[in-house]
Structures are given as structure tokens and as C-alpha cells.
Amino acid sequence: YKFKSGEKVDAIIKIGKNLVPIDSKFPLENFKKYLDEEDSKAKEDLRKKFITDVKKHINDISEKYILPDEGTYDFALMYIPAENIYYETILKDESLGEERSIFSYAIQKRVLPASPNSLFAYLQVIVLGLKGLQIEKSAQYIFQSLSRLQGDLGRFKNDFQILGTHLVNAKSKFDDADKRLDRFSDKLELVSEDTPEELPEKAASKKKLP
Template sequence: MQDVLIDISGRPITVAEALLAAAAIAMLLLLMILILVWRGHARRVAADAELHMQGAEFQHRVAELVRVQFEMTGRMQTMAEVFGSRQSELVRGLSERLDGLGHRIGQSMNETTRNTHEGLSRLHERLAVIDSAQKNITELSSQVVGLQQILANKQTRGAFGQARMEAIVQDGLPAGGYAFQATLSNGNRPDCVIAFPNGAPGLVVDAKFPLEAWNAIRAAEGPEMTRAAEAQFRRDITKHLKDIAERYLIPGETQDTAFMFVPSESIFAEIHERFEDIVQGSHRLRIVIVSPSLLMLSVQVLQSVLRDVRMREQAHVIQGEVLKLMEDVARVTERVLKLQTHFGQASKDIDDILISTRKLKNRGARIEQLEFGEEGTPVLDRQGDLLASE
């Protein structure tokens, strides 16, 4: 047993030592195994205890869950009842609102339908008015086209201006106060001669206005063409003004001023605005450019003058009539005075009659109050007067 079994780092190890070491190791291993087994059992016990505790906790939690479930069920039933009542109220409210909305929509639709019908009726009326206006515009367009055709022709244009001038003169003056196309001493025939009172020379009115150059101004395109048309218009109207002055201004037979009639207010305005030199030249030639409104005003002034002249001519007749009227007034005054005298006399007679009737009334009253004695003797009144018997 003392035999060396192995030498480790110079130290010999015997068999006994080796066996002791092996036994120690075995014991150590057994101890470790026992420790491991005990630890496993302890772990199982702890696991069982923990599992038991978890089972109890689980049961507790299950019970709690059951309780919560019961509470949730009750709450759900309560909520279901509340929701049911709320739902019924909501349905009732929605029904009422839908009924009210349907009623309002029906009223609105009825009102909208009525307004639509009224609007359509008004629209039909306006369409009828528009159709009438369209017809008037169509007729006016045809008339404008005819007017353009008239103004395009020189002879018809002169007839148009002559017609407007004649209408104005005829409306403003009496029949004997004018003459159309009268022949002057030099053989010329102006469009109109307006007669003045007391044998004064007449006033010449010319209605032949040159429109060709003016229409050329309107139709001009560009500055060059416009200037050329304006120059041609100046030449034409200057020549026409000179012709009027040479043909119609006759001393002692016509007035020293003549009218040149322009049948358009717009042309008249543009001439005074754009062609001041033409206006000044007409004044130097003693010719007045007149529009329809100015000619009408001049005719009205002449009418007033003629009326004043006629009144002065009839002044002696008026004076004679006034004298006769004064004589009639004097006679009426005299007769009124006589009637007043008769009324005064009649009034005096009436007063006398009233006095007599008042006396008769008093006497009748006294007779009514008479008193008689026993033998029929009349009794005196307080004043001592004898009262007559019946």
C-alpha cells in the first residue's frame, strides 16, 4: 500500500494516497449530486408552491373577471336600455324634424313654383316687350337704311333737309308768314323766305347742306384721308356759303343776314367744335348756320314779334272796345244806383209795415186781456185806458 503509484512534480504518490484521493473525490461527487438533487427538489417545491400561488391568483383573477363580467353585463343592459330610449327619442325627433322639413320643403317648393310661374309670366311679358322693341328696332333699321339712301343721293338729300325745314317753319308761323321756293327779283328761288311785318325785307333760309364731304370725313381711314376729307369739306361748304350770299342777299328785298339750315344736331355741333374757321367765315358773309333746334327757336321769336306787331296794329280797335266797355260799366253803375234807391224805399216801406203789425199785435193782446163788470161795463186798465169789449 506504500508503493509509489506516480510521481507528480517530484513528489511520489502512493496507492493509499491515490485511493484516499479517489474516495474523497467520490464523496465530493456524491455530495455534489446530493446537493444538485436537493436543489432540484427545492426548485420543484418552489415551483409547485409558486404554481399553487399562481393558481390561487388565477382563480382570484377569474373570479374578479367573472364579477367584472357581471358588472359589465349589467352596465351593458343599462346602456342598452339607455341607448334604446335614446334611440327612440332620436327616431321620434328625427321623424318630427323630417316631417317639419318635409312641410317646409313642400311650402318652399310651392312658393318656388309660384315664384317661378310669376317669373315666367313676367319673363313672357318682357319677351313680348322685347319682341315689340325688336320689331321697332327692325323698322327703325329699315328707316335708317332708307335715310342713308336719301342722304346718299344729292337730290333726295336736299328734299330731306327741305322737308325738315318746312315742317319746323309751318309749325311755328302762320300761313301768311312764309313762302317756299319763292322767286326773287334776280330769278333765284331760295328754299324758304320768312316774311317780316310792316313790309320789311324777308329772311332767307337755305336747306341744301353739302353732305358728301362730311360723309367722306366719317368714312376716312387714317390721318391722311381724314385731312384730305376735311379740306374738301371746307372747300365745299365755303363755296356754298358764298353762293348763298351772292344769290339770296339782295338789299331792300331780303334781310342782310341769311340762315343755312343743317338738318342734324350732331353735324352742327361738330362743325362748331372742329371747324371754327368755317363758322367765322359764315359770320363774315352774314350767314348764320342753324340746327333744327336753333331754327325752331328763331321761328318762335319771329312768331312773338309778329304777334306783337298784330297787337299794335289792332291797338285802336282795342281802345274802341275798351271805351265801349267803360260806357257799359257806367250804365251798369247807374242802374245799380237806381236799384239801390228802389231797395231803400222798399226797405222803408217794409219797416213801416212792421211797425203797423207790431201795433196791431199789441192791441190784440190788450183786447185779449179785457175784463167786464157785472152789468157789462168795461174795466179800465192800469193806465186808465178803456178796454174795448169783444
């Protein structure tokens, strides 16, 4: 896979929307010399050279292939082609602890060393991790949506209760006004019944004064 810089990584695996770069150009020259050397001092010197080679290779992977702007994840895999090499480089625990420091150094550079047996396991962990991240994001989105819905429901409930209070008050006012109107009508009828009939006109047959 070729990047814009012209650098080519040995392989990429697309997981989700991004790419996992995999480098397999592991430096073996000094490692082979280290295995073949019988003199203890020379062997130790070759081991140190090998460790230097590996750290330089880690730097190259980190600088050349971890390119999020070009769609990669923020890490890469360094493929070590044999289990015995992986053991000598990563797992072997000597008194100075330099081999273990290689692993720590690689992790600091966002480079994951992988052997033939561990490569597939690494990829599975990456896939499961990304799925977990997606589920977490989905759960967070659902939680946020439910929170917003709960807030909207709370506001609607408050408005509904206020409206109900207004309706109750309006009905109470209406009932009071209706009762007052009934009382006023009753009084008006009583007043009408108590009004005296119109007095008869004075008889025109009154005697006239002489």
C-alpha cells in the first residue's frame, strides 16, 4: 500500500473506516549473526546491535506508516516472522531487561509487535475493541436521546399541569358566574312578582263642584 509520501507499507487491513498498517521488513541480519556467534563478548555486542536495529525499525514504522490524515489508525503492527525471533526480541527476560524495554519502546511509538501466532489474535482484539467502541458510542447516543426525551416529557407534563390548572380555575369561575346568574334571575322574578298592579283611573263621574 502506497502513501502520499511515496512510502510503501507491506500490508494494510481495513477495519471499519480506517486502515491498520502492517510492516514485515523486520531487521534480521544482526539477529542471524547473533545466533551463529559463539564468542560470548561478540555475541553480546551483536545482541546490542540487533536491539538498536529493532528500535530504529520501530521509529521508521511509527514515522512512515502511522498517518491518521491518510486514513490509518493511530497505531501499526510490526510483524516478526518467527516465534523464536519474537521470543528473543520481546519475551526473553534477561537480567538487564533490555528485551522487555523493546516492547515498552514499541508501545510508546504506537507500534505493536506481532508474531505468526499472535497476529490473528491482535486483529481479533482490534475488531472487538472497535465494535465495543461503536456500541459505547451507540449507547451514549441512546442515553443522550433518552435524556432529551425525558426532559421534553417533563416540560410537556409541566405545561399540561399548568393548562389543567387554568381549565380547573376557568370551570370554577364559570360555575360561580352561572350560580350568580341563577341567583340574579331568581331575584329578578321575585321583584317582578312583588310589583303592584297598575292603579285604576279615577272615575270621571266625580261630582263637579257647584
